[in-house]
Amino acid sequence: MEYSDKDKLLKMKDSYETIPVPQAARNAVIDGIDKGKREKKKIQMIKITKRSAVSAAAAAALITIMANASPVTANAMEGIPVLGAIAKVVTFRTFEDMNENYEAKIDIPKVSIDNNDNYKVNHSIEEYANQLIREYEKQVTENLAGKGHYSVTSGYEVVTDNKKYLSLRINTTVIMASGAEYVKIFTIDKSTGNVVTLKDLFRGKEDVLNGIGENIKKQMKEQMASDDSKIYFYHSQEHDEDGFTGIKGDESYYFNDKGEIVIVFDEYEVAPGYMGAVEFTIPNSVTGL
Structure with missing residues (x-):
């Protein structure tokens, strides 16, 4: 009886599948499969670790930016032991007042270098802020705005932070009929702690x-x-x-x-x-x- 090509192929397939596999060869195949699975898990763990490291670095960078950009954030972060050193780059106190048609919000930063408060710089910064406060209080006490509106808003940002210098920019807006914008920048030599x-x-x-x-x-x-x-x-x-x-x-x-x-x-x-x-x-x- 002659077999068709298809039948021949089927008989060859059956013969191949019934070939006995030595136990040693079977064990080697199983071990190879298990090893492949372990290597795959190891690669996945490495990828997860790398992603975590990148995320941590990104979070640290974000924290640094937030601490320098927002006095409220910086002040809050001081209560976190791990992040305290970052937050202490700039800290603050705030003068706030609202009295009928008078309003003020003045954030006063404080600079520390190597975790040491810089008295000379901070004294200059505070004196500048006190001038703003005194002028505001004069406006309120003497009611210089009359029936108009008078407001003072003052905030700050770090505009330079390199190996040698730290520049703290204080932006103040005074509104009385029209607005006026004032800028005061303290550029500090980190090696001496002095304003330059x-x-x-x-x-x-x-x-x-x-x-x-x-x-x-x-x-x-x-x-x-x-x-x-x-x-x-x-x-x-x-x-x-x-x-x-x-x-x-x-x-x-x-x-x-x-x-x-x-x-x-x-x-x-x-x-x-x-x-x-x-x-x-x-x-x-x-x-x-």
């Missing part, structure tokens, strides 16, 4: 301060030429009005990510109020940094 003014930074280099002033004038002129909505007050041969004449050395400043100095002026100081507080980035080619 522009005059300190370029001590004995008055030509650099003059160069910074001229660069700011140049930026003002270029911005006004390219944008009709921008207006600056500055004194030059072409523009004979009172206004910005140069750098005195006590202006607020911080360092950006490129290590360049950024100088900040209060609202109305060098430009009309609608432009708010204005900033000028000074190239390192000018400062020599």
Whole structure:
């Protein structure tokens, strides 16, 4: 009897499946399968561990950002032992008041370096805050706003935190009929714990301060030429009005990510109020940094 090709294949399949497998070979196959399962679990555990490490690092970074950005968060974190050192970079007390048409909320930061409170810096910061509080209390006591509304809001943020410097920016908005924005920046040398003014930074280099002033004038002129909505007050041969004449050395400043100095002026100081507080980035080619 002749078999079809299909029948031949089926008979070959049956013969293959009935071939006896030695026990040693069977055990080797089973061991191989078990080993593969163990290796798969190990790889999964490694992946989970890596994801956990990344998540922990991301959480730590988020905590650092929150601690520096929000005084409320920073204050709350001080009660957590593990996170205390992070939160103590900036802590605070708050002055709040609401009296009929008067309102104030002033967050007062405190700086510590290497877990040590910096008395000189904190005293300067507190004195600046107390000036705001005294002015507010004068407005309330003498009812200078009359039937109008008077409010003071002051907060802070860390704008520079590198190996050498810490810059704490205090932003204050005063509203009385119209609003005014004020900026005060404390730039601190971490190695000494002292506030460093522009005059300190370029001590004995008055030509650099003059160069910074001229660069700011140049930026003002270029911005006004390219944008009709921008207006600056500055004194030059072409523009004979009172206004910005140069750098005195006590202006607020911080360092950006490129290590360049950024100088900040209060609202109305060098430009009309609608432009708010204005900033000028000074190239390192000018400062020599």
